[in-house]
Amino acid sequence: MTTWRDRMMPASFRGIGFFIDSDSVPVGRKGQLHEFPQRDEPYFESLGKQSQIHTMSAFLIGADCFEQRDKLLAALEAVGAGELVHPWLGRMQVQVGSCTMKHNRQNGGMVQLDLVFYPDQPLRFPTSTVNTARQVTQASEGLLDSALSRYQTVMSKVDAARINIQALRSALSGVFAVIQRQFSPFMTIYSDVTSLVHSLVNAPLALSTMFSSFLASFEGDSSNSSQSSGTDTVNYRATISEATQQAEAVSTINQVSQASGVDTGSTAQAAADLVQDSLLVKVALVVASMPIAATVVPISATPALDQQLILPVERAQVPVADDVIELRDTLSSAIWEASLKADPEHYLALNTLRQSLIRHLNAVAASGVRLVDIKVAEPLPALVLAYRRFGDSTRSAEVVQRNRVQHPGFISPGTLKVAQE
Template identity: 55%
Template sequence: MSTTTWRDSLLPASFRGIPFVIEQTSVPAGQRGQLHEFVQRDEPFYEQLGKQAQVHKLTAYVIGADCFERRDKLLEALEAPGPGELVHPWLGRMSVKVGPCEVSHDRREGGMARFELELYPDLPRKFPSARANTRQQTVKASSGLLDSALGRYSAAMSKVDAARINLIGLRNSVSGAFAAVQQHFAPLASMFNGLSGFVLDIVGAPDSLRGLFGSYLGSFGGGLFSLFSSRGGSSGSSHRASSVSSYGDSSISNYRGPLSDASQHVESIRAIDTVPQVSGADTGAAAQATANLVQDAVLVQVSQLVADLPVAPKVEPVATAPALAQQLVQPIERPEVPVADDVLQLRDELDAAIWQASLKADHAHYQALTEVRHAVGAHLTAVAASGVRLVDVTPAQSLPALVLAYQRFGDATRAGEVVQRNRIRHPGFVPPLPLKLAQE
């Protein structure tokens, strides 16, 4: 029975395909650093500064009757610019660059040329790369939209003759806009004393109305997620439960609430895009200007909500899933990531809503809306890229959600995700029908 020895594992040495013989070799290891010795102190301090550079020092030979010819080929390979492949007998194949070398001859060593080689590892250069801060771009675009919206409202109301406004017609026309104010700007709605007070402010104090929206939205400036968290989320809890992959189990979700709230904002933006026709040019102009202001305010708020959606960190897959009994005692803790399909759906819906709003805008406001549309789309694309996609999975038989989650993800605690995403009636009986599950 043959036994493989260490000699059988050695590789024939060569550089750029030119063979040679190696007698000895060395390479630094460990950490480089600086030894600090202080006056009147017996204990020195060694500061580690990183790994040693792996400089390969080899003593190589070319031997034989044709040693001069082989020597010249090796010299040509060593003097050629750029990296080359070194076959190291002990360390294997690697790409190296040639440093200072020395070739020597000795009459007593006839038929041999000696090389002292110094080779450096050829590592790819790592240059700093710039990446767009989509969050800051969205915040900046929403601020520009707010300024443009307030200016557009002031310009429109300056052309309205308040004495010619039909209060009943105005009330009927702005009822939808006031409903959006009640839904998304509850602190402001409480200051108007109902729809009638809102109408009186439009007619008698349009600058005050403009200032209220400007102060309210300007005070948050992209920090609406903290406001959302403090009030415990929005009313869309059923949609919220399916907008995230349950890698984590925190009480305040990074994605569920904001995605649900943003979807409700999109519905409001569509609902108040236009107002019902009323008699009187001044009444119609005041109603449309107010609806435009509220619509723009909702757009500013939803863009600030979108800006606060974080790009999820990369989640490393679990190499070995703990046993089910162990997970029941100590659940797996993973960072929460968004479901990319939900984020992309919100991006497309918001893009369509902003585009529809921009069709009735003048040139300056159209530009502000376009900047918001591009910024929001870019940020939601970045958020979706950090999430997980949904795939169709059909169980072979009816299983409890706990078992299905363990088989699919190796994490039984994600049973709630399976139930909520697919609206399973009973978690103990998941039917053998096509299901939407996270890809990982």
């Protein structure tokens, strides 16, 4: 049977051994006790953990005690941190403090030492962190300026008298559908595709002015944030879903029909490019609203189910890395397709936005959790599965949505994908 004596280690510093009579080290937390007149209850203000200062009563003994002393003194006076082997606490890196050496005639052949060691903490220098969300916002502003300039340049060369109204309406049917879904405020002016066509023919710059005004006041997190205890909490799932839908819409209007004359084709393509670029700016602002998740402290104890019915578990929002990576790849592909038909100046604006989006989404994904496969051996309600897996019954909707479960009261046996947490 192993005893405490067997677990003790020979004391040493920088490889020079010595014996320890006793040692002490502060533990717990330091703080300030506040006492007030006419108050019976004092108030303790915690100031953090106690510094681990090791104070030891040590000695060297033997016929060669003076030689051992000189070696230990050299080790104690050396510059920098060294390894202390503590008999009861093990190995640690420490800095030497103010020590005392004693010689006593009555204790011949022994040198006594009072040793003080401080914990060696590496110096922490200020570090800068790249604001990837701000880079995305700046890149989107540059793309919008380039898009407006490109649109105005093309439309200034178009002869409105040569535009085939019927062909232009047919070419812009898909573009109008994107405007209807993604820029719904425009529907007060463009009730149908015919009104859009008439605007392009009679007042071509009105469309660029509307996009400029809309995006100047657009906030990517306005529809996906909820107030929680006075702070904004982003809904990652809703934001990623919205951004993915917009990224997929970008690819649907990459090219339009060019079969009805130069002026008609130029007008249709210029309008499609402007809508596409404006949608990229919008999705960039939505992505920029996704913050990098902070480090989450795990919940130490899971409340019982009946307690969760009264007071649901509050968890910090954390993105699922797999969803973020999928969004990154979808956006990157959509922007790359759009850049293939761009002039050099606009290509640079698109590529700058693509790189900034990749950097930001990589940072968001790195702060999230991955998806894992779990096997369900028996039919279970989603609520029970969420409680067993996460200790949080309110996350049943997440399980149902991610796995497209037909009924939350019955999850059939099989493999499910859930967040790794």
